[in-house]
Amino acid sequence: MNYILCIFIPLILFGCNQQNRELNTKIINDSLCIFTNEAKNYGNDSFLVEAVKANHSKEYQDEYNKSYKNFKFPIDEKSCIAIPLDKIEKNAVNIIVLSTINKTFRSRICVLEDDSSISIKQVEAGKFTCD
Template sequence: MIKNFLILFFFFSSFLFLSGCDFEANAMRLPLSLEIQEDNICVYTNNKRSFLNESNEDAWYLIYANRSDNSKEKKFEQKFMLNERAFPFKKENCILIPIGKIDINKPYGFSLDSGKHFYERACILRKGDGYEVKKVTSTENCDE
């Protein structure tokens, strides 16, 4: 009985290791909302149950944007203390990322970590006189 359990455990562990544990990482990601507000990207969770430590005055959350291509170049990162700024549950209190910090027409991974991980891969595209957010799955281009 124990031998069968160990064999099953070994095969399951090997599967997760060989797959890069991507299954587990993606299962723990929650969607992140992105919208354009003037010349900024408005980032918020649209989820009231976004923060694990709301009662902790020293709690913080981190927002960042990385290029999704092989460079993984970090273009924006900012840490906020919960006692200094409200958590971005909704559009009205979103975090504004200046569009000038992001390369246009390149896929980015936008992340917000608060003990829970919110993520969205998107491109910022020019549209007429303004910009638009296009959600993508590709790490290399915005053409999907």
């Protein structure tokens, strides 16, 4: 019996562990538009959106944090959640997270701004510069 439990419990824990999923980002009308691009329509859900400047040498401090309760889950560009660009640090690595009680979507991006345009660059995990 103990042998069966030793095998069964790790399988349950491994099966319940959800990996982070990719969060899609796009700039629309002076906002960072985020959406999951999931095929499944979750309908209304409660979730948290956070934007954090990636900095390995300082404490965690979010630049933007907003809770949504019973809100249409952003599965596509039409239903995206807009984060004002002034809440995102430009030319720095930002981690954008959308999380529910059982799903987490994450994106590491740089919002690059120069004199004439604004663009988004995806950043590899572990990198802290936009180069």
